[in-house]
Amino acid sequence: MKRQWWQEKVAYQIYPKSFYDSNGDGIGDLQGIIQKLDYLKELGVDILWLCPIFNSPQADQGYDISDYYNIHPDFGNMTDMEELIAEAKKRDMYILMDLVVNHCSDEHEWFQKAIADPDGEYGQYFYIEEVSDGKIPSNWRSYFGGSVWEKLPGHDNKYYMHLFHKKQPDLNWENPKVRSEVQRIVNWWLEKGLGGFRVDAITNIKKALPYKDYPADRADGLCVIQKMLVDAGGPGAFLHELKEKTFKPYHAFTVGEAFDVPEQEMPNFVGDDGYFSTIFNFSTVAIGKSGKGWYDRQAVQPEQYIQALFDAQEGMNKIGFVANIVENHDEPRGASHYLPKGECTEKGKKLLGLLSFMIRGIPFIYQGQEIGMENTTFESLAEIDDIVTYDEYEVARQAGLSEAEALRAVSHYSRDNTRTPMHWEDTENAGFTSGKPWLKVNPNYPRINVSQQRADQNSVFHFYKALIALRKSPEYKETIVFGDFVPNRQVPKDVMAFYRVSDQQKLLVLANFKSAAETIDLPQKLIKVLLNNDPEQSIEEQNGKIHLSGYQAVVLEVDRN
Numbered sequence: 001m002k003r004q005w006w007q008e009k010v011a012y013q014i015y016p017k018s019f020y021d022s023n024g025d026g027i028g029d030l031q032g033i034i035q036k037l038d039y040l041k042e043l044g045v046d047i048l049w050l051c052p053i054f055n056s057p058q059a060d061q062g063y064d065i066s067d068y069y070n071i072h073p074d075f076g077n078m079t080d081m082e083e084l085i086a087e088a089k090k091r092d093m094y095i096l097m098d099l100v101v102n103h104c105s106d107e108h109e110w111f112q113k114a115i116a117d118p119d120g121e122y123g124q125y126f127y128i129e130e131v132s133d134g135k136i137p138s139n140w141r142s143y144f145g146g147s148v149w150e151k152l153p154g155h156d157n158k159y160y161m162h163l164f165h166k167k168q169p170d171l172n173w174e175n176p177k178v179r180s181e182v183q184r185i186v187n188w189w190l191e192k193g194l195g196g197f198r199v200d201a202i203t204n205i206k207k208a209l210p211y212k213d214y215p216a217d218r219a220d221g222l223c224v225i226q227k228m229l230v231d232a233g234g235p236g237a238f239l240h241e242l243k244e245k246t247f248k249p250y251h252a253f254t255v256g257e258a259f260d261v262p263e264q265e266m267p268n269f270v271g272d273d274g275y276f277s278t279i280f281n282f283s284t285v286a287i288g289k290s291g292k293g294w295y296d297r298q299a300v301q302p303e304q305y306i307q308a309l310f311d312a313q314e315g316m317n318k319i320g321f322v323a324n325i326v327e328n329h330d331e332p333r334g335a336s337h338y339l340p341k342g343e344c345t346e347k348g349k350k351l352l353g354l355l356s357f358m359i360r361g362i363p364f365i366y367q368g369q370e371i372g373m374e375n376t377t378f379e380s381l382a383e384i385d386d387i388v389t390y391d392e393y394e395v396a397r398q399a400g401l402s403e404a405e406a407l408r409a410v411s412h413y414s415r416d417n418t419r420t421p422m423h424w425e426d427t428e429n430a431g432f433t434s435g436k437p438w439l440k441v442n443p444n445y446p447r448i449n450v451s452q453q454r455a456d457q458n459s460v461f462h463f464y465k466a467l468i469a470l471r472k473s474p475e476y477k478e479t480i481v482f483g484d485f486v487p488n489r490q491v492p493k494d495v496m497a498f499y500r501v502s503d504q505q506k507l508l509v510l511a512n513f514k515s516a517a518e519t520i521d522l523p524q525k526l527i528k529v530l531l532n533n534d535p536e537q538s539i540e541e542q543n544g545k546i547h548l549s550g551y552q553a554v555v556l557e558v559d560r561n
């Protein structure tokens with residue numbers, strides 16, 4: 001495997017709107033990020049991915065871009081952006097932007113021109129179909145609910161396709177002009193000194209054509225979009241071209257949001273000459289979800305979580321790196337979601353962090369994860385902004401849930417759980433803003449915030465610092481970054497155990513994913529305890545065994561033989 005500049009880095013996802021507000025308007029901004037760069041440096045992260053900050057009507061929090069060459073005024077302006085890139089560079093940090101090019105906004109000038117003249121040049125930028133008999137071209141259900149087909153404004157017999165919200169018309173990647181516009185955007189930003197991109201929803205750019213219906217899977221007569229995507233055969237050719245003409249010449253770091261990549265395609269996506277540097281591993285995200293909707297969720301079992309991580313690692317040793325997450329801006333807080341009820345403790349949070357750092361790949365921390373932020377509670381729909389939550393609420397209501405039950409059911413998965421403002425201090429609005437925050441602050445901020453976490457040497461924050469320091473330490477870097485991942489299945493149920501092995505070293509990672517203590521056979525002699533999430537229980541070898549307390553997780557150096 002080729003060595004690349006980014007492989008030993010640690011990445012951090014910023015949700016700019018909720019990170020830090022520098023001017024009291026209740027909305028986080030670029031100057032706010034600049035002011036917190038030293039905090040991020042102290043934590044030890046290198047690569048900062050910013051969720052979209054481009055001009056946008058904000059129908060989907062900026063994932064609907066109306067101008068790829070300008071910054072939305074809520075966040076600042078181009079000078080602020082250039083300052084951020086420069087200030088990051090001074091600290092050996094890299095900025096990633098969010099490349100949202102499966103779709104743009106319906107307010108983008110391309111779409112406005114397409115409306116004005118659907119048969120002209122810009123009509124070809126989108127998927128627009130004429131309908132003579134009133135029947136829409138296909139029965140695909142949008143990710144955000146309802147049909148993917150929407151009437152083109154002002155044209156009664158024409159429809160356009162949107163796999164997400166109707167304010168997010170899909171760009172037609174079959175059209176070479178669209179592809180070259182995308183290349184121009186990417187290179188324009190890379191010229192500004194960006195480190196690279198997180199690439200949004202990218203496996204959706206290839207559609208199965210000609211259109212056809214698939215068997216309906218709900219009472220709405222529509223079918224889940226994945227049926228079409230499997231048929232479409234993958235975006236490989238488009239992505240190869242994009243990489244060759246943009247990312248590759250700039251040595252950019254790219255992380256794809258690519259769901260359901262078939263195993264045999266992995267080398268094409270993340271191999272030495274892959275379309276992307278890496279793609280997110282979402283194997284854990286899928287656990288417990290149901291085709292019926294959010295309301296039909298099953299609690300995540302530890303053995304499922306462990307198995308999902310093993311599955312994602314399988315075969316990757318010789319191929320490339322996956323990007324490992326605990327949570328992101330589309331998912332619940334990992335601590336609230338993956339730890340059993342009543343077990344959302346500092347110890348459990350550290351266990352999740354330890355696993356995401358010690359499996360092979362590049363770790364991503366989502367803002368607030370490093371201080372142990374949790375899901376919030378929503379008292380009413382009015383407290384929620386996320387459009388997906390509204391759709392899922394309707395789905396739950398139609399399935400027969402009462403208003404209160406539906407609210408409770410969708411609250412768990414609401415994307416706003418991770419979008420609430422970052423907790424900096426134990427002061428009003430968690431020190432996020434001096435104004436009125438755009439989204440409600442999680443009421444637990446007096447207990448969980450950066451200043452409290454910094455002051456406590458045993459905190460989640462200090463544990464993340466230690467994880468990052470260990471990954472970067474000259475002594476263990478080679479093994480943790482590049483070493484093989486070898487599962488160890490000779491352990492009791494609900495314990496995750498694996499080795500990381502290089503020519504120099506063998507590390508054993510153990511995580512007891514339950515409240516009961518466990519005794520583990522140590523097949524090799526213990527050399528050194530590198531990390532331990534339980535300040536109250538030190539690790540000692542006794543007759544070839546060690547004891548782990550409930551939710552204890554450790555990194556051990558063991559004898560190579």
Ligand code: GLC
Pocket residue numbers: 060063064100164200201257329330
């Ligand atoms: C991705 C983003 C999500 C957004 C969607 C549409 O899944 O992570 O937040 O809503 O794409 O752009």
Ligand code: CA
Pocket residue numbers: 021022023024025026027028029074
């Ligand atoms: Ca602001």
